[in-house]
Amino acid sequence: MTAGFLEPLLADGAAAAGGQSAWLADVREHAIQQLARDGMPGPRSEAWKYSSLRALAQRRYQRGDDDAKARAIAPTLLDLPGIDGPRLVFVNGAFREDLSNIPAIDGLRMQALSSLLESEPDSLQPYLARSYDDGSDVFARLNTALAFDGPVIRVAAGKRIDPVVHLVMVGAEATSELAWQLRGIVEIGERAKLTLIEHHIGEDGQRHFGNQLTQISIAAHARLDMLQIQHSAESSSLVRRTEADLGVEGHFELRSIEAGAQWMRHDLVVRLEGDRSRFTSRGVFALRNRQHSDTRLDVRHIARDTACDIVWRGVADQRSRGVFHGAITVESGADGSDAQLSNKNLLLSEQAEIDTQPVLEIHADEVKAAHGATVGQLDESALFYLRTRGLSVDEARSMLTLAFCRVAFDSIENEVLREHIDTLLLDRLPIMSDGSTDAGSIE
Template sequence: MAGGFLEPLLADGAVSAGGRAAWLDEARTHALQQLAREGMPGPRNEAWKYSSLRALDQRRYQRGDAGASDRELDARLFDLPGVDGPCLVFVNGAFRAELSNLPAIDGLETGTISDLLESNPESLQRFLAQSWDDVSEVFARLNTALAADGPVIRVAAGKNIAPVVHVVIAGAAASADLAWHLRGIVELGKGASLKLVEHHVGEAGQQHLGNLLSQVSVGDGARLDMLQIQHAAESSSLVRRTEATLDADAVFHLRSIEAGAQWMRHDLAVGLRGDRAQFVSRGAFALRNRQHSDTRLDVRHAARDTACDIVWRGVADQRSRGVFHGAITVAPGADGSDAQLSNKNLLLSEQAEIDTQPVLEIHADEVKAAHGATVGQLDEAALFYLRSRGLSVDEARSMLTLAFCRVAFDSIENDALREHMDSLMRERLPRMTEALLEPGDSE
């Protein structure tokens, strides 16, 4: 039976579709019943083994934000150099039209779930009617029951959208700690292409919980290039789930930076269901203080000659903790699949911790697959070389750490955006304290 964290969120029942879509009310009610019956996953649940929900279950959040439309937000928080295309801004889970910019572009539809539920609810049914039948997917259930809005981005078949679409998900200060829920839908038609930035920001000090569920569909021969910048307020908590399905010859290239939030969880599930579909993932998390980050990738090859190429880096300093779970499954009949996963991590203090779990499950013949994971420290020989060239210990460590993380964004073709990502990571790099300096070193 639900209690603790869930009780105030479920007290008013599921969000109603207002009679516009009976199938949606049914899906939301079903999710609510699952939550009330099964509650939160316990410590023995394998999916939450390294990210205990005990502390979160003791928190009490106010459901949603009735004043979200009036929250002040400095637009400089989400300014991105080199990105000047359509922009959708959501603050504490609510759409803010006056902060957004939605020019008309041939072949591109940008809107919100709330608007489409008014004008064309059936176009959302295959996304919003989905159910979540495992207790480990508790936040997906919450999202299904309580998310009332979110971005909808669609590209018509054969259309190549040149401007970068920018989705901003922001947390703004309020008089109480809030739990907000947002649903996102991205759909590319046959042969379409799109560049998309998912950008998380937040005002310092607020301790909200954000819950985002994104559903991505890439049609035959389509290509989606997506950059996720998670730079939420370091006092907040953020849970995200990204689900993607790729049809024949589709390409999904995803770059992810996990830098903000005090407690963060990102589940990424990708289904390669069409022949020759390709998924490329480059990511990095950079943690400090007592931050906790849990990233779980689950890639399933379900068709012939599909490919995934996954490279992630992790850096943990001070008393932070990083968790990375990378699972690849090659289903029966998915012959010719090529699956590659690499996860390397750096510990920058004796109190930091990183747990990494590469998993490879193969049920087909004629498969090429490899995975590997390491946890270590900076190369002392490389440090010595840089020190011998006149760099301080701070400069040498920062340079090596930045180079280690650049795999996540060094292939971005937009020069201004790539330089911005470089600056963001520099801000996240550790500063050596006097206690950690070697004898004879100076700051």
Template sequence: MTQPATLPLVESLLDAPLPASGIAWLDAARQESRDAFASTGLPDTRVEAWKYTALRGLAQRRFAHGDATASGRAVDPSLLALPGVEGARLVFVNGVFRADLSTLDALPDGLTLQPLSRVLKDDAEPLRFGWSRSATRAEAHGAADAFARINAASAADGMVLRVAARATIAAPVQLVFIGADGEGELAWHARNLIELGEGASLTLIEQHLGDGGQAQLATFVSDIHVGAGAKLHHVTLQNAASAANLIRHSHLRLQARSEATLHVVELGGALVRHDLQVELLGDGAKLHTRGVFMPHGRQHIDTQLAIRHQALNTASSSNWRGVANDRARGVFRGAIVVAPGADGSDASLSNKNLLLSAGAEIDTKPELEIYADEVQAAHGATVGQLDERSLFYLRSRGIPLAEARALLTAAFCRAMLDDLPNPDLREHLSGLLIAQLPA
């Protein structure tokens, strides 16, 4: 591994001042995370989890820390509008909470929604265990979780969302991160804590958007706990600026009889990576993930999905599709582990991919490990091109080749959104997928 001191990115991240909280345990945790990053540096392709995502180009860049004028930076309001989504909203610009763009009035009973910066000032102690837990996870993975360490050291804002036991939040909650042009190329970091109490229900819409063309580096860590019998529907739309670099870590913990449904659409950014780790900890917990990634140009989009069944009669179904065009590269790793004692688990994973040009590449790696009895499990992956027979059929009906290709590709992607219950949001996301297709 390259020595950290020789890399401009590492130097710029280590030179950034740590946020001063005045909270002893938090300041100590930040310093420990910074020191751990300094000792390991960035992962390279010899680290198995980063085998298909090289950081050579990013490692040669320097980023200024934070945006001192983010609180007053102009943002196009149309970025925030989502059809079929009207409810509480929390907005961050270059990692800084924007009260003027957020909607936090008259929150429904049972919902607590605050920016992390405010919680750290008012009562940080309840966050202590979660902060330490994520730092411990990063420590266990060494250089592979280098960006999670940087986030633990440098994140000063983000979202803290709690839903009380047995509370049903009818309107979706919207979480928006906007990368806006600043003074030079910026690095910023955000951290989210989401907790659903026993029997609670919530729909969360998470957006990562761009309002400018500058290269930025943004890291995100989300710690999500779904209590016994609770239900979470989490929709993520990543449509960052074309030069943005986004590194995200999400960790979900599902308790007994809980259910989480995730829809993920990855469209924007230059270098995008999402490490999504899910633990089914309680008997009867269920997970459903549906995702689409569509890199084009010179984009690189990497999704690392790791699901661990740790209790009786748990179930997971994952269906992801990728489409790459031009000289873009997509990466998908889907790993399922059925741990000892997780008898009766039912797990399935599928990843199907299309290459629309000779220069495009998609690397897919399904993994399955079973250490329990009476388990149903299946996984598979394909990489190919559009079916020539289907193209011939459409062309024989008078449809031009380009339009026929677009129709088939759109249908291939939209299938991942068929079970999205909000019809207006479903149509909006489908339109974004179609707009991403080559003309």
């Protein structure tokens, strides 16, 4: 399944991504050859079993946006209540310096990948030279071949950055449907700390395809707290891959909210490489109309005494579909690991569907591990109780649904931001009984 989607994007080969060093040209050419050889995964690919690529493979997008730097963006679109600090903005995959805010903060470097490819390309080689040899990683290959921009965040060793860094990815209207690629790099030095927000938004009506790959390195005794708010235009499609490697006693705490885009996929790959490193994940996907969301976690315990604590919630209304795959692997020698995974889901409509698959694979001794998954409906007795207190059916359903989803963000200390997330979810789910328009589907 190569024709259609990939062909116009890969036209002109590696030169499509612009000027580059020799090693990067080789990396891009290798990825293009892999794509040409394997195409897009078919229905027999286990990784894409529940998210068919057949319809997407037939779509034709324009590669990138030549006018991205000139597109008018309302400043209010970039605002996030409770957050006012350093900010990097990307519009249709291109850096917008005029919309960004890059103050001088000791120990913090915020740059655009496009700039570093010109000035310090070799500093990016450990990240951009990574090869994706599994055919199911088609979009990681595509990103490797074509991405020329994205956020590069580096925190020096021993530095604790107090302001929250805000990354904004905007999908803006254009005369044609676009496919853009973003490559993000986040480096947290030894004993350093950073709080980061990745914020996806979009103008209504645009049907672009976004592909973002973020590579995170957390050194020994360092910590990264990250909040991902995916609220792209409901008519768009978005694929994201978040990779994180943790050193000795490194800590990665991730909260994710998947609420936008018509068709979305998020691969989260975490490697606990240092002894006593820890990964905590809280997430929720909230779907309506014909939205399709596919979340896949791949957490690997490689070192001793590592821990992961994963709790995800899913809500699907109308004819939407959610997919959750949570895989935890405890490799040989990773004794003392503690792995916990829970995924609970709500169906708010007879036409909605959620598929969940928790997986544990253990190759070590003295391991503590547990996993579980459920798919159900709202508690009728709780609905009845709320209605006896004067709430309408819609109000009761909204209240119970929000309470169910709050596990993903109830520990956020910023009250204004937490209230904004409440409002975002209440605005989406459940759909009111007077109905809503259908955004369409790529499937």
